[in-house]
Each structure stands twice: as C-alpha cells, then as structure tokens.
Amino acid sequence: VSSLGRSTPATSQAASSAPAEVGVAQDEARWIVGVDIGGTNLVVGLVPVDGGSPLALRKLPTRAEEGGEAVVARVVAMAREAIGETLSTHAASPSAVAGVGIGSPGPLNRNTGVVLTTPNLGWRDFPLRDLIAGALELPATLDNDANCATFGEWWMGAGRGESTVVGVTLGTGIGGGIVLDGELFHGVSDAAGEIGHMTINFAGRRCKCGNEGCLEAYASGPNIAARAVEGIHAGIPSLLVEMVDGELDRITAALVSEAAVRGDVHAHEVMQETGKLLGVGVASILNILNPGVVVVAGGVTRAGDHLFEPLRAEVRRRAFRSAVDACRIVPAALPETAGVIGAAGVFRRAVLGRR
C-alpha cells in the first residue's frame, strides 16, 4: 500500500513531540474518524477535533466469523462513506480529516498497532491499525476498546472535568479503563485497567481467563443471564419466560435489565445481586485508586437504580469513607458513542498533541 509511509506508527510520545512528522496539517484538521470495533457491532463516525457529537455515525454487525480482512474492509467502507458524507455536507477538502482513532478488543500493542489476540474476534497478531490506515491513506492510532470508552467519557461524557476516572464496561466480559490527570493509564506493558479480572473471591467461580473468582465471572452479561436462568429452572416465576417465548437460552443480561424495569421481582433480585457483586469490585477500586468518578457502561445499566442502588450501597459499606465521599458512581453519559469519541480522542492526544 503506497500510503503506509504516511501512517507511520503513532506512539503517543513520538507523535505528540513531533506531530508534523506524521504528515498531519494541524491547521486544517477538523475531524478525526473514530472506529469502535466490538464483538457484536462496528461503530464509525467523524468526531470534531475540538469535541462534539460524532457526525455521519454508522453502525453495522461485526460478523467476526467472516475473518479479520472482511471486518477491516467493512470498517474501511463505513469510514469512506462517513468521510464522504461529512466533507460534502461541509464543503470541506479531504485534508480536513486528520486521521483515524481505532478502539479494539485486546490485548494489543499500541506501538506496533497489532492486536495480539482477541478471544471474541478470533484474531491473532493482526496488524489492524496499519491495514485500516493503509486503505484509508490516513495516519491511525490503536488502543483497547474499554480504554477508548473510558477516555470518551472523560473527554465528553460522565467523567468530564475529573482528574481521575475509572470506566467499567459490562458486556460479554467486563472491561475497564483508567484515566489519570487526563491521560489514559496503560501500565508498563499496556495491560493496565483489567478491572474485570480482579479477584473478588479467591475460591470462587471459574473465569474465562483461567482464574477463579474474577469480578467478570460474577457480573458479566452472560453470567447475569445465567443466574436469571438458574432461578427460573429452580421454579421462580418471572416475566422473562414470556419475554423469550419460553426459550430460556435467549435470555440476555439486557432482557433481565428490561424485566427488572418492568417490575419483575426475580429480575430485580438478579440485578440487586449483580449490583452488590459489582460493588465489591468497585469498592476495591476506590480503596486503591481513589477516583473522582466511576463510570459504569453497558446494556445492563438500563436497569438504573435496580443496579446502581445496591452497587452504591455495597461500595459505601466496603470502601473508606474519604474515598466514598470523593467519588460519584454513575452510568455512562455516551452509551452508544463513547468508544468512537474516545478512539478519536486517543488519536487527537497522540498525533495532534492536544489535551
């Protein structure tokens, strides 16, 4: 690909100290393409360089089973459409698009732009960043999806104005991100923020990661659904049975959340227990990191107080008073777009050098 010279690896240090080297004309830059790659959906949009809602937002199923190249092709097509639409609406030239920020499940290597392995997508040593950068002929950055979502909430969402933000994303797994002093915290080998894999019960449930008693093994989406189904099998009546026409394997955490909101007692109790278990993990986060806000994202947060009330109560019970008093525990403000916004924010910080 002839353009790869332009998409020189954009490490945060190298790029922020010498943004000119990656060929970005900063004066003209008006938008950054944000790409959020998830196990279920791909979301792409153009994020204004100085913040604001993404333009020309697009969402498509990931269809990971078609392979990495097919996913990249779909992302590239979505980005081209979004760029074309935005440029023509604003009568802008292509140079108004500064580059691409990509969020992907990991673990990954931010410096090389390679996704090392993703259980949900089936990728291994996949050079995601440069494939997208090459096809779009734009510089690009790559960071973990949960990091991007947390950074998006810090930049423009529920964590705005806070120095220390911890994001917890409840989905197939439990992702986490940490923003300290307005910067994503990555640790020494890009492995920081794996909040779903803190041990909350050392002799507890087996986790997909191989460990026992991880927070994720208790409060991830599939586990919430599994606990609801177990109750129904044990004879507890629930609206959920009706909602899935008796096909219990169609019960998801989102449906449990919905049933709780609709007044189902069993679903409410499952969400209560989920909130309490999450509270155990969040309390440890407060005692270790003492953040100003914990942002909880994911479909199950639609349960609202069914989830947040027991969560906050458990944190109050377990964490130190001074840490509890200093911390808001809130649902995500940008549930659909934090990933896209944060991915663009990572590019903005690393390549354009803006805070």
Next chain:
Amino acid sequence: VSSLGRSTPATSQAASSAPAEVGVAQDEARWIVGVDIGGTNLVVGLVPVDGGSPLALRKLPTRAEEGGEAVVARVVAMAREAIGETLSTHAASPSAVAGVGIGSPGPLNRNTGVVLTTPNLGWRDFPLRDLIAGALELPATLDNDANCATFGEWWMGAGRGESTVVGVTLGTGIGGGIVLDGELFHGVSDAAGEIGHMTINFAGRRCKCGNEGCLEAYASGPNIAARAVEGIHAGIPSLLVEMVDGELDRITAALVSEAAVRGDVHAHEVMQETGKLLGVGVASILNILNPGVVVVAGGVTRAGDHLFEPLRAEVRRRAFRSAVDACRIVPAALPETAGVIGAAGVFRRAVLGRR
C-alpha cells in the same frame, strides 16, 4: 510558635512552583530530615538531598500511649540530635538542613498537615506537621507512612529506575503505596493505595476496617501469627512452641517467619499460605496497574522464598501473562530506612521541586 511562618503548608503544587516562598535556600541545602513514625518505632535521620544513606540515624520506641505531644517531643529531640551531629561532623551551617519530611500512619490531610485519625496511635485531628515544623523552625511535609516507604524504595531502593512501583508493607496492617512516573499517586482525596483493603473474598474474614474479606484480614502480621497459633492448638507440632517457652500469645509473624527459615514445617506451611493469599491480592494489582515492580516490605519478608515462592506462583496463576512478564516481585531493599528516605524524598519533591 514564632517560626510557623517559615513552615507554611507545603503542598506539592504550591511549593514546587514557588520553592523560594517557603524560605529554603536551595543552593545550600545538603540534607533533609526524614521522620518515620510507626506504631512501634520512631526512626529519624538526615537524608542527603541528592540521595544516599541517611546520616545520624536514630530509632526509639514510639510509646504512643504517652500521647501525641510526647511523641512529637521525642521526634523533635531525635531530629535536633541528628542535625547537631551531622552539622558538626561536616562543619556545616544550620542552613544546610532544608527541612523535614514526615511519614505517619493516616488517613491524613497532606495540605493541612493534619493526621485525621490513626487507630494505632490514637490520634485525632492532630496537627503533626506544624508541631514538628514549629519546634524545629524548619519547613515540613507530611505524607502517609506506606506512601513514604514506597517512594523511598522508588528513589533509592528496589524500585529504582521503574516508572510504576507498587509497595506493599506487611505489618500490624497491610499498607500500600503507588508511584506512577516517579510521583506518588494519591487519588482525589489522598485515599489511594489502600492495597490492604481490597476485597479478596467477599464473604470472608472480618477486617478491622469493618469490611469483610480484605487482604489485610488474611495476611497482616497478627493474622499470620493467629493462623500459626490455631494450627498449634489443633495439635500440629512446631518449633514455635519452644521459641516462646510455651506462651503462644507471644508468637508473632516475625517469629513464624524465623521458624520457617529454621526448618519448621508448620511455620513453613503458614508462610506458604500467606504467600498464596498475598499473591491473590498482588495478582489483582498487576491486572489493574500493570506495574514494573511490586516491592514487599515488613518483617515477615525475612522468610524469603518461604513467602515469595508461593506468592509469585499465585500471581503467575492469576494475572495476565503480559502483566506478569513485565513485573518483578521483590523484597524491599531498604527494610529499615525506606520510610525515612521516602519521607525526605517527598519533601525534596514538594518543597525543593526536584525529581
């Protein structure tokens, strides 16, 4: 006290941006008084401004039961002696002593220099920093003891050269400290780093903090001793019985550690279990913070591999590979002096503005 004007509260931001305002002639500064206040001992020494072993080191029992003023008087007397000895040895003038860095159990308010409450010392809203600063007529800083010990290990000990250091101090409780990019991380209300109070078993042993299943409730010194005694009561033979002349309530974690080193099987097994429980907590730290080194301090580390081998094995078993591969787990390099050195280092950073 007439000198309090000179001991203007030295917050890290205010002081580092305008060191001249606190009256420190930086050119002449050769030493900083380091004060480490513990539940058992007071340690005081003069730390060279550019690093090096503390001079004129003094250690006395804390005797907290005599009250805060008596402890302050003892610290001030120790500091005066240490200053006098050092100045006369080096034929230096009093202005060669830049100020005083104090480490104390907390929680405390670094800005006001007030210790809010300390279960072990019985203090409440005690203006420790300004009492010492006033009596010595020197500017002073105050930080948490476990933070100071971690900062000392980063500056001159086992964490030297690392960007991310986590310290775990095993004593009456389990203290913790976090150094990120060469700065102590305090969180938004000085409550960060309470590693002893992360939950490792949500339905577990009651902790002194009121929570259930804290790491401290399993692996603090008194708990290690208690587990050893429980085994002896259950009929397990042990060298420990002989070591305390049958008075089992004299068994301490340090003695268990010593017995393990001397080949006692029961003590070895207690230390193995301790290492494993610590490993559960340290694994979560690796998954959240991905540090370059975890420094474990406290008397029980004299057990060496009896403790560190099961600790490292449990971390390997539980934490993500990339975090494990990036992290050394090591005993403290400055077991006696990290607190004094780190307290002086905090002053150096905050008041002299040096990194």
